Amino acid sequence: MDLKSNHTSPVLTDTSSLNNTRLGIHSALLPYAHNASAFSPTLFLTIPRKRPSTLDDVRSSLFDAMKSSSPTHNILTKEFNTDPTSSDVDISYRNWTFKYPSALASFEQIANNAKGKKIALFLDYDGTLSPIVDNPDLAFMSNAMRAAVSNVAQYFPTAIISGRSRDKVYEFVGLSDLYYAGSHGMDIMGPVRTSSSEYRNCIRSTDKQGKEVNLFQPASEFLPMIEEVLESLIEITKDIPGAKVENNKFCVSVHYRNVDEKSWASVGQAVEEILKEYPRLRLTHGRKVLEVRPILDWHKGKAVEFLLESLGLMDCEDVLPIYVGDDRTDEDAFKVMEFLKTLAMWKKKNSEL
Numbered sequence: 345m346d347l348k349s350n351h352t353s354p355v356l357t358d359t360s361s362l363n364n365t366r367l368g369i370h371s372a373l374l375p376y377a378h379n380a381s382a383f384s385p386t387l388f389l390t391i392p393r394k395r396p397s398t399l400d401d402v403r404s405s406l407f408d409a410m411k412s413s414s415p416t417h418n419i420l421t422k423e424f425n426t427d428p429t430s431s432d433v434d435i436s437y438r439n440w441t442f443k444y445p446s447a448l449a450s451f452e453q454i455a456n457n458a459k460g461k462k463i464a465l466f467l468d469y470d471g472t473l474s475p476i477v478d479n480p481d482l483a484f485m486s487n488a489m490r491a492a493v494s495n496v497a498q499y500f501p502t503a504i505i506s507g508r509s510r511d512k513v514y515e516f517v518g519l520s521d522l523y524y525a526g527s528h529g530m531d532i533m534g535p536v537r538t539s540s541s542e543y544r545n546c547i548r549s550t551d552k553q554g555k556e557v558n559l560f561q562p563a564s565e566f567l568p569m570i571e572e573v574l575e576s577l578i579e580i581t582k583d584i585p586g587a588k589v590e591n592n593k594f595c596v597s598v599h600y601r602n603v604d605e606k607s608w609a610s611v612g613q614a615v616e617e618i619l620k621e622y623p624r625l626r627l628t629h630g631r632k633v634l635e636v637r638p639i640l641d642w643h644k645g646k647a648v649e650f651l652l653e654s655l656g657l658m659d660c661e662d663v664l665p666i667y668v669g670d671d672r673t674d675e676d677a678f679k680v681m682e683f684l685k686t687l688a689m690w691k692k693k694n695s696e697l
């Protein structure tokens with residue numbers, strides 16, 4: 345998978361005027377380009393987006409999305425502490441856990457698969473390293489967790505991939521031996537590649553310890569826009585009790601965890617209202633949070649690819665990347681994991697022919 349020529353600028357997929365959503369196909373199959381116009385439309389999957397007929401449709405679909413991305417505590421804890429055959433376990437959830445069993449319960453199998461392989465570890469922060477708490481500013485990780493991460497980083501390259509700003513997540517984790525990607529991968533501090541295939545758009549920088557690093561910020565041109573939208577979001581939500589706007593540098597989080605459920609729709613409407621003025625920004629959902637980010641073909645999965653490439657681990661058959669995450673935004677990284685696994689199996693099969 346060659347990322348050499350890729351990192352000039354991830355594509356802008358401004359689809360607002362097209363009334364459809366384009367999903368970039370896997371980067372192994374397509375080169376990035378400076379701008380959207382350089383992309384062949386055939387390189388995208390085009391998924392028609394249902395046109396809502398009334399304003400109420402818009403409101404209720406956003407509200408449904410806010411509810412569905414905020415699963416109840418009940419569902420979240422079932423897997424860990426109740427009898428999975430108990431009658432109140434939701435069948436579709438049970439089917440889901442059957443298809444995707446807990447990795448913790450399969451630790452031995454994972455360890456066996458890892459034998460003889462180089463592991464690269466990618467960790468989400470909120471809900472993975474730290475517990476979910478009401479106040480995002482107080483989502484501290486425990487000392488035991490910090491020690492575990494520090495320990496694992498002595499053995500394997502380890503990176504934190506978070507929706508938070510890179511500085512904030514570094515402040516929480518406080519470990520210098522790791523790589524950090526903030527803003528859902530749009531702000532990566534990674535290793536300097538020793539090979540000749542330097543990324544064109546990386547900025548050579550130094551980390552807090554003075555070590556040379558590569559900084560990759562594919563959304564840097566959006567910074568003024570994000571700062572502007574941040575101010576507007578703070579203003580428009582200021583009278584909704586419990587709503588909280590968080591500056592994540594290249595994206596903005598609008599939290600509704602502490603908002604009365606009756607007012608969730610007001611939060612959604614306020615955000616949509618502001619976004620009408622910004623067709624180059626889009627909305628994604630996390631755990632009781634709406635996230636505003638640039639319309640870039642860049643996410644946590646791309647950040648994982650970028651770091652693997654930077655570490656010189658992308659084309660190696662003996663590499664086992666592991667990603668641990670709990671949120672919708674981590675799905676992008678899970679898809680990359682799946683793809684890399686398929687690619688490795690395909691390569692192995694071909695080499696045996």
Ligand SMILES: O=P(O)(O)OC[C@H]1O[C@H](O[C@H]2O[C@H](CO)[C@@H](O)[C@H](O)[C@H]2O)[C@H](O)[C@@H](O)[C@@H]1O
Pocket residue numbers: 468469470471475476477478479480481483505506507508590592597599601630631632633635671673
């Ligand atoms: O990618 P992550 O590291 O998982 O970050 C995703 C978002 O996490 C934070 O919000 C979530 O955790 C908060 C603290 O537990 C919780 O109060 C909130 O409801 C959750 O959505 C963070 O505050 C966001 O900015 C991140 O985007």
